[in-house]
Amino acid sequence: MAIIHMGSSFDYSGAVRTLRTTFHDGEYCPLPGTNGMNDAKQGDTLYETHHGLCLYDYERNGYDDSDWYMVVWDPVTKTSKEVFFATTRGWSYPCYASKADATPEVRAEFKAYVDYNLRRSEILKRRNERKHMAEIARRAGLQRTQVENLKAAVGSAWQGIERLITANLRSGFRKSMRDQVIAWATNPAPKYRSPLSPKQMAYL
Secondary structure (H helix, E strand, C coil): CCEEEEEECEECCCCCCEECCCCCCCCECCCCECCECCCCCCCEEEEEECCCCEEEEEEEECCCCEEEEEEEEECCCCEEEEEEEEECCCCCHHHHHCCCCCCHHHHHHHHHHHHHHHHHHHHHHHHHHHHHHHHHHHHHCCCHHHHHHHHHHHHHHHHHHHHHHHCCCCCHHHHHHHHHHHHHHHCCCCCCCCCCCHHHHCCC
16 A cells, blocks of 8 residues: 545536546545446545655654655666655545555665765765864964864863964953864974863863
8 A cells, every 4th residue: 555645526616516537546435326437426536646665754744744755766866755644634534544554665766865865965064173273273384284173172171272273352361261272283292181171171
């Protein structure tokens, strides 16, 4: 089973409701009249899409209602996409029977796609981090490797240190702390493991 959609045997686009003449492949009415799809008494129809391509579904909670989406594989673009298929905003109980049915081949393609994007994201992250560190180094008058060593040394206090060495400071006390940090960063063999004492760190 794939994604189950709800439709109608009627067309409501005009001023008067009329029977449709074209339907999705396999579209049917769960409670047909005596004249099948042409029976004017029937209304709601059901049809299925994305056979063998449904990877997983998830619920997106809203303030008052929830919506359900199916992540499906697009064999043409070789990417995944989301398809909205059910909601609590209206009656859509038949659609809750939609199930993931991706074939092993589709799951293998999806995994390769995810792995590729994870690797690409990691490469871009490292590239942006290097650019950011180079900019900090430029503003602080340091080398990028010195900034990277400084970041490794201060750990969770890095954001405060970054502001300290790049900001336009007015406070003489903070300027002296910045000079102390710069001196530590430019020393190839600093005496202490950290450029600032724990008490100084508290002022960052």
